[in-house]
Amino acid sequence: MPEENGAEHVLTLDCPERPGIVHAVSGFLLDHGGNILDIKQFGDRRTGHFFMRVHFASPDAPGLTEKLREAFEPLGLEFAMNWKLDVHGAKRRVLVMVSKFEHCLNDLLFRERTGELPVDIVAVVSNHLDHQRLVEWHGIPFFHIPVTAANKPEAEVKLLELVDRFEVELVVLARYMQVLSDSLATKMEGRVINIHHSFLPSFKGAKPYHQAYEKGVKTVGATAHYVNAELDEGPIIAQQTVEVDHTYGPEDLVAAGRDTERKALSNAVRWHCEGRVMLHGNRTVVLR
Template sequence: MTTKIAPWIFTASCPSIIGTVDVVTRYMAESGHYVDEIHSFDDRESGRFFIRVEFLPKKEGFSASVFDQEFSARAKDFNMEWALTEPNHRPRVAIMVSKYDHCLNDLLYRFRTGQLNIDVTVIISNHPDLEELAKWHRIPYYHLPITAETKLEQEAQVKSLIEQYDTELVVLARYMQVLSPDMCEYLDGRAINIHHSLLPGFKGARPYHQAWEKGVKMVGATAHYVNNDLDEGPIISQGIQVVNHAHYVEDLVAKGQDIERVTLFNAVKCHIEKRVFLNGKRTVVFGG
């Protein structure tokens, strides 16, 4: 079995004008970089172009600084915003959770087995219940209780921990608190949330009980970036599963939690692999 060599990842976006693909691929070819994977999309509604390239330098002595200098000169004519990610970059991730442990357990398992190329550096919770799980994984766990009166103080502590652990991504793995507008702005573009998405939309307490009472025929979950519109941030990944009259509340809960786990994993994986681009209130997500 051949092991794939970890590639460099190039991502960029710019206004939709002629030559956007060419400026990237021509530079790759002229610089001796083998393009292993490429995705692009031109959004005619927003007038934005998006591209993601995985490449392998074929010449010895590849230098990211030289790449930066040379490509910047070409990108300038396209008003292109771009980034270069080195092979096997492991983003530093903070996980926030309340009492439900299914998403946290799944993320920690995938982190431990290498399915997610991340470093989980800290777990933050408003309850003490999952501290033993964190200890077993040798990950620092902070119990930060929260009330309506202490919300701003608690969020200030969370921000301090995010900075302390040099966090690149925050994952809300069933963190059952509404973030303040200030916190949402602070985490803009670097925090992913998971929630149930049932048809019709059942908000508030006991959503699966509400769904069972209405006789739903489908359960699902949505992973999205956090913003100030509750559970309405730009969507990264969704999952669904068909159910029927023979599924009771406990069945819906079990199936829903399974979908939440997989959907959150897919969203985190796409984010850390630089496959997600924010496009206004929407996202462009290139598959792997």
């Protein structure tokens, strides 16, 4: 876990809707010297569920984060909250997976290197060797794990070993063109983000740009979503689109879609790592 680097924290929570939640949380922060810097909330009337993200500052002290967590526990129990309290700006340990298309990988590496994303890319895994030199130039360990129908279970065991070894908090599939098994997707639910080169729910599965061409679409896009056991059905986090027309062939659509893929994926990673994304069933609430 990241070390405390200041007295700013982010509290995220969701719970059944009822009167007094905001009053209770703000009162708790006031009692502990907290000053709210930013607050976002959403009450879903259809489901009767409440979501909240609070960025606050408080007087620094040794062990402050753990003391705040311990003090908040009774309030979390009282309101049946799913909650998390973290140091603001803490970098998340991320493992990136990629196949042959490098644009999303390259974008993530650049955004990490420039500090645009609150991530520490601790390893890159690929079923090909194409991007080994690029990854190692960035000073990041590269692992080649070939995947075939025969060795897929063994390949996923190796992946999970790396997740444990590097204490990975988030796995990002940056155009990784292998389908994770149902058991792996379930085991890591809420911890794997995929970029699909289509504006889901349209054009699932393989070659979505070719599917889009056959339908004569006038807009193409990309969707970043959490991975679950259903192919390209996981909760959507971010989407981007670009307008096209009848002159675009399949290859033109692929080229036009690259920027949407990069932007949708980097947004999803940022929002997840900043504690802005909350899962609720097969939907997400993104408090931006």
